[in-house]
Amino acid sequence: MSLTIYNTLTRRKEAFTPLDPANVRLYVCGPTVYDCAHIGNARPVIVFDVLFRLLRYVYGPDHVTYVRNITDVDDKINARAAKDYPELPLNEAIRKVTEKTEAQFRDDMRALGAVDPTVEPRATEHIGQMCAMIDRLIAKGSAYVAEGHVLFSVSSMSDYGKFSGRSLDEMLAGARVEVAPFKHDPMDFVLWKPSKPGEPSWPSPGGIETPGRPGWHIECSAMSAAHLGEVFDIHGGGIDLVFPHHENEIAQSRCAHGTDLMAQVWMHNGFLQVEGEKMSKSLGNFVTVQELLTGWQGYAWPGEALRLNMLRTHYRQPLDWTRVSLDEAHKTLWDWYGDVEAHEPASEAPAAIVEALSDDLNTPKVIAELHKLHGARQFAELRVALSFLGFSASRANIERASLEGGEAAERGKVDELIAARLEARKAKDFAEADRIRDELEAMGIVLMDAKDPETGELTTKWEVAR
Ligand code: AMP
Ligand code: ZN
Numbered sequence: 001m002s003l004t005i006y007n008t009l010t011r012r013k014e015a016f017t018p019l020d021p022a023n024v025r026l027y028v029c030g031p032t033v034y035d036c037a038h039i040g041n042a043r044p045v046i047v048f049d050v051l052f053r054l055l056r057y058v059y060g061p062d063h064v065t066y067v068r069n070i071t072d073v074d075d076k077i078n079a080r081a082a083k084d085y086p087e088l089p090l091n092e093a094i095r096k097v098t099e100k101t102e103a104q105f106r107d108d109m110r111a112l113g114a115v116d117p118t119v120e121p122r123a124t125e126h127i128g129q130m131c132a133m134i135d136r137l138i139a140k141g142s143a144y145v146a147e148g149h150v151l152f153s154v155s156s157m158s159d160y161g162k163f164s165g166r167s168l169d170e171m172l173a174g175a176r177v178e179v180a181p182f183k184h185d186p187m188d189f190v191l192w193k194p195s196k197p198g199e200p201s202w203p204s205p206g207g208i209e210t211p212g213r214p215g216w217h218i219e220c221s222a223m224s225a226a227h228l229g230e231v232f233d234i235h236g237g238g239i240d241l242v243f244p245h246h247e248n249e250i251a252q253s254r255c256a257h258g259t260d261l262m263a264q265v266w267m268h269n270g271f272l273q274v275e276g277e278k279m280s281k282s283l284g285n286f287v288t289v290q291e292l293l294t295g296w297q298g299y300a301w302p303g304e305a306l307r308l309n310m311l312r313t314h315y316r317q318p319l320d321w322t323r324v325s326l327d328e329a330h331k332t333l334w335d336w337y338g339d340v341e342a343h344e345p346a347s348e349a350p351a352a353i354v355e356a357l358s359d360d361l362n363t364p365k366v367i368a369e370l371h372k373l374h375g376a377r378q379f380a381e382l383r384v385a386l387s388f389l390g391f392s393a394s395r396a397n398i399e400r401a402s403l404e405g406g407e408a409a410e411r412g413k414v415d416e417l418i419a420a421r422l423e424a425r426k427a428k429d430f431a432e433a434d435r436i437r438d439e440l441e442a443m444g445i446v447l448m449d450a451k452d453p454e455t456g457e458l459t460t461k462w463e464v465a466r
Contacts, residue, residue, distance in 0.1 A: 003358045009163060013360055016323060018233050024064045025232035026054050029271060030120070030239055030299065031181040032071040033101035034080040034214075037108050038286035039271040039306065039321060040238075040279035047269045047315040047361065048236050049114040049390065054357050056381060057349070057388070067227045069455035072098040072107075072124050073213055078144040078199055082363070086257060090198045094099065108289040111303035112310075113390035122202075123214070123225045130214045131205035131223040133256045134191045138206050142255040145206040146182035148194035154187045157251050160289040163266075164243035170245065189248055190215040217248035224262075225253065235263035239270055240278075268316045280322065287321070291363060295403050299325050302398040304391050305330035311363040311389070330400055335393045336374055345393075352362055353385045414445055418460050421447075425458065 003016040013359055018024040027050045031037060048066075055064045092298045106116070123130075134150050154160045157193035161171055171187060179186050186225040192210045201211035214222075224232065226301035230253070237246065244268065258398035271278040292301050304310040309329035315320040350373065356365035366389070373382040386393045422438040437447060440462070448461045 003054070004360055005265055005267060007264075008268050010050070010364055011165075016233075018033045018059065019231065019264065021059055022063050022414075024059050024234075025237065026052065026055065026064065026234045027228055027232060028066070028068045028222070028235075029220055029237040030068040030247065031078060031101075031105050032074050032075040032411065033098045033105065034074065035281065036101060036104050036290055038279055038281065038287050038288050039292060042109065042112055042285065042289055042306070043272045043310060043315075043319065044236065044238050044269050045109050045114050046112055046310045048267075050311065050357070050361055051234075051236070051267075051362065052115065052117070053388065053390065054354075054361070057354065058358075065119070065228060066117040067119045067121065067224065067261060068082075069223045070102055070120055070122045071216065071219060072102070072122050073155065073200055073219070074216065090095050091200060094200060095118055105292070107291070111293055112289065113301050113304055113307045113392075115390070119227050121218040121227060123152055123223065126219070126222050127202045129226050130218050131192075131202075133218065133222050133225070133252065134205040134214075135253065136256045137191065137249070140255060140258075143191055143206075144184065144279060145208060146184075148208055148210050148212060148221075149180075149182070149203075150192040150208070151188040152183060152191055152208045152248065152251060152255075153182060154189075154251070155253055156183055160187070161247065163250050164247045165253055166441075167242060171247075189244065191218045191252070206460075207359055216253055220245070221262075222250050222254040224249075225257070229261050230257040232263050234265045234267060236267040236269075238275040239268040242268060245346075255418075270318045271458065272310075274319055276320070278394055298403055300401040300403065301326065301330065302333075302400060304333055304398050306401070307390060308333055315361055327364050330398065332371075333391070333398050334395065335400065336370070336386065337393055339374065339377075340379045340383040340393050341395060342381055343379040345387060346380040348384065349380045349388040350381045350385055353388065414440065414443070418447070418462060422458060422460060 002062075004013050005016050006013045024050070028044060031041060052064065052066045061462060077097055078090065079096045079298070081090060081093035085096055088096070110116070122265065136153065138145065138150065143150050143152050143154070157403060161168070164171070166417075190213050192208070192214055194210055199213070201213055204210065204212045224235070235246070249342045250262045254260065275280060277283060277285060279286045289294055289306070292306055293303060294300050305326060308321070309326045312325065314330065350369070353366055356362045358371055359365070370382060370385055373385065383393050417436050417440055419435050424430070424432040424436065440447060446461050449465070450459055451457070
């Protein structure tokens with residue numbers, strides 16, 4: 001059985017041959033830990049979890065190394081820490097934000113059935129390797145020091161831009177690079193930059209006397225080299241990372257190590273969308289994994305239903321996140337589990353499942369095969385296939401909890417109405433306030449008004465009428 005994977009580097013589907021079948025090496029760009037993950041962020045995690053499981057099956061569980069980093073140094077983290085913990089020194093506030101977010105991320109991804117990667121390196125624990133790599137780039141003439149920064153010199157690399165296949169204009173627009181006067185070329189990007197007083201900082205490379213911190217791209221180049229070596233098998237991430245992040249990772253790693261490749265195969269998942277638009281923090285059209293698990297559209301959804309819903313679409317296609325589709329995924333699992341949970345699993349994963357996965361992770365085909373097994377009442381085979389894919393096959397794990405009061409108590413809607421009612425009261429529009437109270441009552445929600453004893457502010461609690 002051979003595994004084929006679509007390679008962004010060559011833009012075609014290719015047979016996969018590991019550099020060393022005794023140690024197949026996979027790197028996936030992980031989260032920047034400043035805020036909890038939305039369901040779009042979970043897409044690469046689930047996709048590469050399926051790949052990890054397949055590789056372990058093919059090459060043996062002890063012969064695959066999966067590295068997914070944690071970016072714990074970033075401007076967004078600094079901003080978040082200053083906002084959330086204004087009373088703390090910045091470094092302490094940052095630690096609080098990163099520790100909390102990292103723990104939440106791990107819990108969320110486990111709830112989605114993703115096994116932990118082999119290594120989850122933190123950027124802040126690899127600063128030494130980053131500095132060494134930057135010094136090597138300077139020594140080789142691929143980077144230069146300017147005003148406390150170290151910049152990568154794109155003119156030092158003849159095929160810069162080839163990976164993402166962009167013209168110079170497109171790259172300039174896509175990178176939204178700072179046009180700093182000290183740059184030799186507007187496309188040159190930051191490897192290291194000065195820190196402001198109070199911000200996290202480390203001794204700088206390049207003979208720079210003032211302390212600073214790494215740029216984002218160098219983090220992945222250093223962490224992948226530290227854990228997987230200079231050239232490894234597969235590098236993955238979302239399609240938005242092709243440029244500039246992966247283009248720059250490749251430039252840094254190849255120039256520092258003097259290799260033709262950083263990774264043999266580059267894999268990118270498509271976007272998870274809402275009504276045709278990429279789900280993202282900046283557009284505000286996101287739903288967090290936590291929200292889905294604890295209450296979205298009237299229900300707390302089991303992680304396994306989120307997982308199946310994700311795998312219904314091939315990983316390179318855009319995926320529209322809808323309630324209807326999530327509902328169907330949940331019903332499907334409920335049906336399957338009801339039939340399989342009383343059966344012992346068969347000893348081997350069915351060949352048709354492994355074959356479909358081996359065709360560039362064709363999960364829609366896999367799911368069609370699962371339906372076939374169910375239809376043919378091959379429950380032992382269905383059970384082992386489910387477990388292969390990260391599903392528990394136990395109904396107890398996928399009970400979809402209706403929020404108290406059922407659909408009517410859809411939390412977001414209740415909170416919205418309560419906020420609107422408080423606004424109306426503040427504006428002395430008591431008719432509107434009473435109308436909203438009636439609307440909530442009709443939904444089965446009882447309000448309890450109280451005054452905050454300290455601030456004197458009116459607050460409202462609610463419960464479901466019994
Ligand atoms: P970020 O926190 O934006 O760096 O994203 C972390 C990971 O999630 C990266 O691999 C992104 O490519 C991926 N990602 C972010 N948004 C989406 C989305 N809407 N659909 C699929 N993947 C996404
Ligand atoms: Zn990366």
